[in-house]
Amino acid sequence: MPQLLPETTTPVESALPESALRGLGTRPFGVYVHVPFCATRCGYCDFNTYTAGELDSGSSPQSWLDGLRRELDLAARVLGAPPRADTVFVGGGTPSLLGADGLASVLDAVRGAFGLADGAEVTTESNPESTSPEFFAGIREAGYTRVSLGMQSAARHVLRVLDRVHTPGRPVAAAGEARAAGFEHVNLDVIYGTPGERVEDLRASLEAVLAAGVDHVSAYALIVEEGTALARRVRRGELPAPDDDTLAEYYELIDSTLAAAGLRWYEVSNWASSEQARCRHNVGYWRGGDWWGAGPGAHSHVGGVRWWNVKHPARYASLLAEGNSPAAGREVLTGADRHLERIMLELRVVEGLPLDALDAGGLAEARAAAAEGLLDESALDSRNRAVLTDRGRLLADGLVRRLAG
Incomplete structure (x- = not known):
């Protein structure tokens, strides 16, 4: 079992053992930023997210951004002489709810704490319904190099089961807007195996993905996570649980369809048109790199030490405002x-x-x-x-x- 360490309560440079800091900068180094805000809660999602109705005035985007700046400054002190970030990934939640100006402020905070390596990959997740041509132009100008859009499915009835609110055609349109704004690297996320999804629904989704002209696709089998609205519906018998044989059949269909179009798998759930199109941030995870995860509930890893932040945005912001670490716990692997x-x-x-x-x-x-x-x-x-x-x-x-x- 990993060796548990006490929570760090003050931002001192000794917060990480010397063994973890040894070799820092020789391994890939990334920064993950967690945006905990969503307009609505999807029934299948168990991520650390909150809608406006679930938060009070102490959990505003501004207080979150203030906390984020403080945590990134803390990170620079804890790491001593931190390497410049090879990759930045802004995830959520729904980062696009911050707007182009808000995402520009996030990237400015990362630059101020770490700096960006030459040719750094800078990705933000975005929900199609909270994007526009102006949004994509704004984040491209701010320095983002890659966009990941949540499509999930092109079938309206599948989106309804997942509680997704975008219209089926919006992700393809958003991908086109991103490319027109100058993004060479655009990803679409697909979920397969949703209760009620037929093979013809999945084929239609793949046709839409290919029509969008993106250079990267992520496809994930639906997992019914405990505590979600979807899990409650399955437990009550309103929806069937995903079937393993069907999931295998759908995966093979996804792989063969994407491969025929020139998108090759480079990780079990990810396909890219070239090595340059691969998500370098995620490759850093898979190859044992270091990353600092900033934001409520974010996880970090440096040199065999892993830690995670408190989940609630108000608690996160207040700890940092008081000069304390937002870490909830950590472990030495x-x-x-x-x-x-x-x-x-x-x-x-x-x-x-x-x-x-x-x-x-x-x-x-x-x-x-x-x-x-x-x-x-x-x-x-x-x-x-x-x-x-x-x-x-x-x-x-x-x-x-x-x-x-």
Whole structure:
């Protein structure tokens, strides 16, 4: 089990052990900013988000932004001589609710605390219904280089089950507006396996994705998370739970359709038109990089130490206003933890996992998995890497457990 550390209550440079700071800057370094605001709550979502009716005056976007600036300044002090950010990812929630000016202020705060590396990737998530040509032009001018749009589906009845409020055609239009504003890299998110989604609905969604001309697609199987409105509907029998066989069939359809259009998988749930189109921020996660997660509920990782912030925006802002850290807790990953996480993350990417990351038992399991058609046997022999086959991608989670021992 990870070694739990006490909550850090003051912004002192000794907040992280020297072992965590050693090598800082030699690994990819990213900044994640969590925007906790949403116009409505989607029934499937269990992220740390709040609608206007769920917050009081102490949780305004301005108090959140004030807290964010304070946390980023704290981060620079804790890290000592922090590296410039290779990537920035603004997620949520609904970052586009801040508007172009608000997102410009977020990026200014990151620049002020860390600076941006040459050629830094700067991404913001956006909901199609809270964007416009003027919005995209504004964030492009502010320095954003990449946009990720939540599409989920092109079928109106599927969007209704997910409690999404945008019209089916709006994501494609928004992607076009982003490209017209000068964004070379635009992602569309798709969710598949929603109760009531038919194969023809998924085909229509994929046709819409390809019509949008984006260079990146993320596709995620619907997970019914406990505590969500969707989970309550499934439990009451109003909706069926997602079916594993259907999810596998839909994944294969997504992969073959995108591949035929020149979008190749580079991580189990992500496809890109080229290496340059890949999301470098997420690649940093998968390859064991460092990142500082700022905002309510955000998680961070530096040199084998992981921590997470308090969730409520008012508590987050008040702690920082008082000169305290917003951290709710942290843990030091053991060697066994880091071994498991490396296998879990690197096995998911197209380059695969180096075999020297496995012990003798893991190597034996890799050979067995290749014989079963789950790993590419030629990559195992010629490149000394465990690389998932098409079938292996469908069974990746179970394979991780086998290789980790």
